[in-house]
Amino acid sequence: MFAIGESDFLLDGKPFRILSGALHYFRVHPDSWADRIEKARSMGLNTIETYVPWNAHSPRPGEFGTEGMLDLERFLRCIADAGMYAIVRPGPYICAEWDNGGLPAWLFQGSGVGVRRYEKQFMAAVTEYLEHVLRIVQPLQVDQGGPVLLVQVENEYGAFGDDPTYLKALVEVIRGAGITVPLVTVDQPVDEMLAAGGLDGVLRTGSFGSRVAERLETLRTHQPSGPLMCMEFWDGWFDHWGGRHHTTGVDEAAAELDALLAAGASVNIYMVHGGTNFGLTSGANDKGVYRPTITSYDYDAPLDEAGHPTAKYYAFREVISRYAPVPAVPAQRPAFSAPEQQVALGSPIRLLANPDAWGVWSQHESMPSLEDVDARLALFRTSIDVDGGPALLTVGEVRDRATVFLDGDPVGVLDRERHDQAIMLPRGRGRLELVVEDQGRVNYGARIGEAKGLVGPIRLGSEPLTSWSACAIDLDGVPRLWESGGTDSRPGVGPVAWRAFFEADESVDHFLHTDAWGKGIAWINGFCLGRYWRRGPQQTLFVPGPVVRAGGNELVVLELDVIAEPVARFGPGLALGPIEL
Structure with missing residues (x-):
């Protein structure tokens, strides 16, 4: 049984501090979930938090897919198998630097559809979506022997709107779907946001990465009783194309985490492992200037984009050990480098030469x-x-x-x-x-x-x-273009599809270097790695080991600009770009 007490979370009637890390199942290959979860446990965490991306599960009206990287049930069971708990944040809006904040594009093609407010068409679609998600979550709640401790209502709503009728309706949908664990909201610790984004009877939590004492004081003003929790303790940041690679000082981040835990608060570290915006899933910001987000979601997290422990991992583990037991042996960074090789790109197919095939x-x-x-x-x-x-x-x-x-x-x-x-x-x-x-x-x-x-x-x-x-x-069909023939030996300016074949001794992580290319998208064995762009900052696309076959492999590149030298190069590790410009 999990409940909210006067000053603590209560698990089976005893005080329980949530030590959580954000790990999004949809940003990690499913065959790597157990590895990342175990490494989070070895850092001293007892809980894993995840968003749920509506648009990924429902790319078209009436659909709700749960295959492969979208198998939320499998992910939650992996968490339980590791002896850990879970927090589920289904939105419907998630932000997360994810395309459209997780809201499906098809939702807004009709006239008069509301956005994150109590409007008939929007609420009908949201209700259908939440019922799909919560049908998975309901039997996996902690009071039924599962790992789920908390479910979140919306996401930083106070930064967007002020419609308590909408938030109350979401609570009714969630409770109506059989969710009995405590519900929470999250907002930045600003008076206006906490007031607009919260509901009486639902625990308010905060999102911040610094000035801990001040932020907790503001949160306590709006949440007079109950446990204090930072639902998003920002330990890094995301990157935009053309910008720098953001990092947060290890000592600085560890000191803020120490201050948070010393105050008795619970925490969800955002992110413990960021992963990758595979495919075309990365979002964008527009505050007067449009800034698209890069493919890597490394986030300068304790586990890097490839899942390797960083200096921040060990610093956070040492801080956590002051307040809770940690496993005897932490996860270790592998001593070997990824395979290095270079192969020629060939068989170009130009879009404008025969668009009917595309x-x-x-x-x-x-x-x-x-x-x-x-x-x-x-x-x-x-x-x-x-x-x-x-x-x-x-x-x-x-x-x-x-x-x-x-x-x-x-x-x-x-x-x-x-x-x-x-x-x-x-x-x-x-x-x-x-x-x-x-x-x-x-x-x-x-x-x-x-x-x-x-x-x-x-x-x-x-x-x-x-x-x-x-x-x-048809971007999914680009790797199949060669089935109909028609290559162009003088492709010129893109869009041009190229391909190459390479050998691998085993199914291990690879790092595809793209800094010599222009702008485009890459696939390996039909799996879409995501976008690349010579603007940087990132200079590599992460290739998960489970995607690579022992033996022959196919690389396909859709170049939208120009590749000066049609060569593909695999390097020894991540290259995420400069931290200063």
């Missing part, structure tokens, strides 16, 4: 959004015929990047981050083609749920452009 075409009178064609990457085509020489092409807003071609020749790029809205074409006649890329949906703030693609009027001079053909690129 996806499905549809016809539109006006420019559709990427959601309208169900794509994260699409080719849009129309014919232009304007007298005279150069012509000005203008777009209302670019979300997020468009490469412009005229009669198959590259003209330039329109980039959201630069607020680009116009580009000069060398002439006003020909076949105009735009390759439009979604670089990650905003996961925090007012722009959650916005459409992707080219928004607003598209004009050549003063005339609107109409009669568009759209080819939705």
Whole structure:
């Protein structure tokens, strides 16, 4: 039995301090879950916390998948097998630097759908989603012999809205699904946020990484009784393309953790292991300037992106040992390096040479959004015929990047981050083609749920452009392009798909170095590693060992810009970029 006492959490009637670490099952290969959980236990933790990403489980309406990396039940049972407890945070909004904060893009295609508020359409979809999740969680609660101690209601809601009817409705859905363990909310320890994001009868917790005494005092003002808990103790930070790799000093972070535990508080370390934004799952921020998040979610956590203990791991373990028993032997960093080799990329296939092999075409009178064609990457085509020489092409807003071609020749790029809205074409006649890329949906703030693609009027001079053909690129099908043949020995500017074959002695982690490439996406044996970009900071894509076969392996690269030297290089470890710019 787990309960909230006057000043402590109570497990079977006795005070219990939660020593938790965030570890997202959807950012780690499932065959590595047990390893990461055991390493967290060896650091001295007794609990693992995870978000649940709605959009990953439900990529389309009416779906709820739990296969592979989305097998929440298997993950929770792995936690129980390690003798640990669990905290589940299902949102529906999770932030987490995850695409759209976890909210499905399809949810906002209808008119009038609310975003994180008590609105009929939004609540109907949220209720269906939560019932799916909690059907998994319900039998795994601690009072039924499972590991789950707590379930969270929404996520940092006070930073977004002030709709207590919405929060109360979520509580009713959660309780109605058979959840009997205590419920919590989390907000930054600011008076306005704690007031707007909390509910009486639901334990308020905080999210912070410094100034512990001050933050706990503010939290106690809004939570007069019950245990104090930092639900997100930020021990690092995330990175954006074009920025630096963020780190937090080991001694500084350990001192803040010590202050938190000395105050008697419970903690969830965010993150104990960050993992990777595999596929196209990374989000973005837009506070006036659009900043997409990188593929690595290393977070400068105690366990790095590859799951190896860092100096922060041992420092945190020593702090925890002052307040609770820790296992006799901590996890150790492996002494060996990953395999190193170099292989040539070959058999290029260019999108513009034969787009029919890349996806499905549809016809539109006006420019559709990427959601309208169900794509994260699409080719849009129309014919232009304007007298005279150069012509000005203008777009209302670019979300997020468009490469412009005229009669198959590259003209330039329109980039959201630069607020680009116009580009000069060398002439006003020909076949105009735009390759439009979604670089990650905003996961925090007012722009959650916005459409992707080219928004607003598209004009050549003063005339609107109409009669568009759209080819939705099937990214899952890119590794299969060679089945239909048609390679191009002179590929030119991307999109161009390349492939290579390499040998591995065993199924171990690899590190694919991408710093010599341009901008694109990579797969190994059909598993999408994620995005790369020469802007950095990260210079490697992490390849989980379970993805690699002992023997022959296939690497596929979709280059959206230019690869100067078509070579793939595997190096000895992570290269996450400079910490100063």
